[in-house]
Amino acid sequence: MQHKVCSGLWKTPVVGYNGLVFPCCSNIDLVLGDITKEKFSSIWLKKAEGLRKLHLEGKVDTIIGCKDCSFIHDKTISTGYLTDEELAAYHEASSKGRNFSFNGAILMIEPSSICNLSCVMCLQNTLRKPGYQWHHTRGPGHIDVGLFASLLYDLAESNIFFERISLFWQGEPFMHPKIGTILDLITQINKKNKLSYIIEIHTNGILLNEDLMRKLLQVEGLNIIFSQDAVTPKTYSILRQGGDFEKSIQNIKRFISLAKSVPNPGHAIRIQCIVQFANVNETKVFYNYWKDWLTSKGLRYYLDMIEKSDPPNHQDLPNVYLQFKPLTSGTYMEIDGQMQFVGFERARKLFKEGLLDAGLITEDDKRF
Numbered sequence: 101m102q103h104k105v106c107s108g109l110w111k112t113p114v115v116g117y118n119g120l121v122f123p124c125c126s127n128i129d130l131v132l133g134d135i136t137k138e139k140f141s142s143i144w145l146k147k148a149e150g151l152r153k154l155h156l157e158g159k160v161d162t163i164i165g166c167k168d169c170s171f172i173h174d175k176t177i178s179t180g181y182l183t184d185e186e187l188a189a190y191h192e193a194s195s196k197g198r199n200f201s202f203n204g205a206i207l208m209i210e211p212s213s214i215c216n217l218s219c220v221m222c223l224q225n226t227l228r229k230p231g232y233q234w235h236h237t238r239g240p241g242h243i244d245v246g247l248f249a250s251l252l253y254d255l256a257e258s259n260i261f262f263e264r265i266s267l268f269w270q271g272e273p274f275m276h277p278k279i280g281t282i283l284d285l286i287t288q289i290n291k292k293n294k295l296s297y298i299i300e301i302h303t304n305g306i307l308l309n310e311d312l313m314r315k316l317l318q319v320e321g322l323n324i325i326f327s328q329d330a331v332t333p334k335t336y337s338i339l340r341q342g343g344d345f346e347k348s349i350q351n352i353k354r355f356i357s358l359a360k361s362v363p364n365p366g367h368a369i370r371i372q373c374i375v376q377f378a379n380v381n382e383t384k385v386f387y388n389y390w391k392d393w394l395t396s397k398g399l400r401y402y403l404d405m406i407e408k409s410d411p412p413n414h415q416d417l418p419n420v421y422l423q424f425k426p427l428t429s430g431t432y433m434e435i436d437g438q439m440q441f442v443g444f445e446r447a448r449k450l451f452k453e454g455l456l457d458a459g460l461i462t463e464d465d466k467r468f
């Protein structure tokens with residue numbers, strides 16, 4: 101039987117703030133290259149080919165990071181593999197010396213690895229515990245603006261297209277002192293060169309100001325995700341440690357109101373709730389809070405629960421989604437005073453509990 105091939109080396113490269121390139125956001129042991137020394141295009145289209153061959157031959161156990169990947173070894177995970185059609189398209193493109201480009205491909209570029217918060221489910225929190233330290237390929241820092249621009253120009257010159265470019269990884273993007281310049285650059289370069297349909301950015305929303313909000317609304321294909329998780333100060337302070345509850349809520353509301361005044365069908369605003377131990381019984385409160393506020397402003401909302409996302413109706417702008425997500429499989433976090441690993445099944449079970457609490461699914465829902 102043909103083995104399944106992880107799509108990481110075809111679809112999910114990550115460029116860290118320091119220029120190191122990884123195959124996916126969970127393999128920080130495997131450095132594919134360094135864009136301060138060579139072009140991303142050369143790393144992605146040439147150097148990564150050897151590793152792709154190993155994946156295709158089923159020799160994942162010989163690849164650093166991949167050999168221990170819970171994604172590969174957890175048989176309950178069924179998504180994230182290359183389809184037969186994608187494999188055929190890749191083989192055809194490489195036999196003709198052409199670039200391959202896949203639906204759903206995402207390039208993550210990290211503006212900053214530093215965060216202003218210390219959320220319980222996040223590496224930033226783990227790092228602050230005694231005995232934990234940054235991995236040898238990582239550290240705290242911001243991307244150099246010139247390096248960021250040269251990466252975008254390299255993508256344009258090499259005709260490398262990603263369906264999504266995500267300005268995010270392990271830190272808060274708005275911690276970058278020149279995030280305004282970064283937003284201007286991606287707006288201008290993407291407009292001219294069509295690098296991507298979607299420019300995604302995740303934020304806790306606290307550092308946004310009016311000027312940055314207006315810059316964000318200039319970004320074509322903006323998909324902004326507000327990591328909120330809680331709508332009560334108590335739960336917010338447990339989950340998003342060091343955060344400013346009031347400010348985060350006010351900034352989300354202000355951003356949505358601004359977006360309403362400059363409607364753009366290509367924009368999406370997601371208010372996200374990662375269902376986890378501290379908020380699993382509050383997903384209903386979260387859902388009702390945002391539903392009621394949006395309705396009071398005459399705004400529609402769409403639901404996004406990973407497997408099921410309502411299609412937007414572009415008559416009703418802005419496109420606001422209430423997004424519910426499980427914890428990322430492989431999260432290492434403190435639970436009941438102890439650091440614990442949360443695998444795929446545990447995260448999914450919790451997720452289902454939360455969705456049931458909110459009345460968004462029924463017990464017999466086969467998807468969960």
Ligand code: SF4
Binds near residue numbers: 107123124167
């Ligand atoms: S096998 Fe795991 S670590 Fe390797 S590329 Fe895929 S998701 Fe990343």
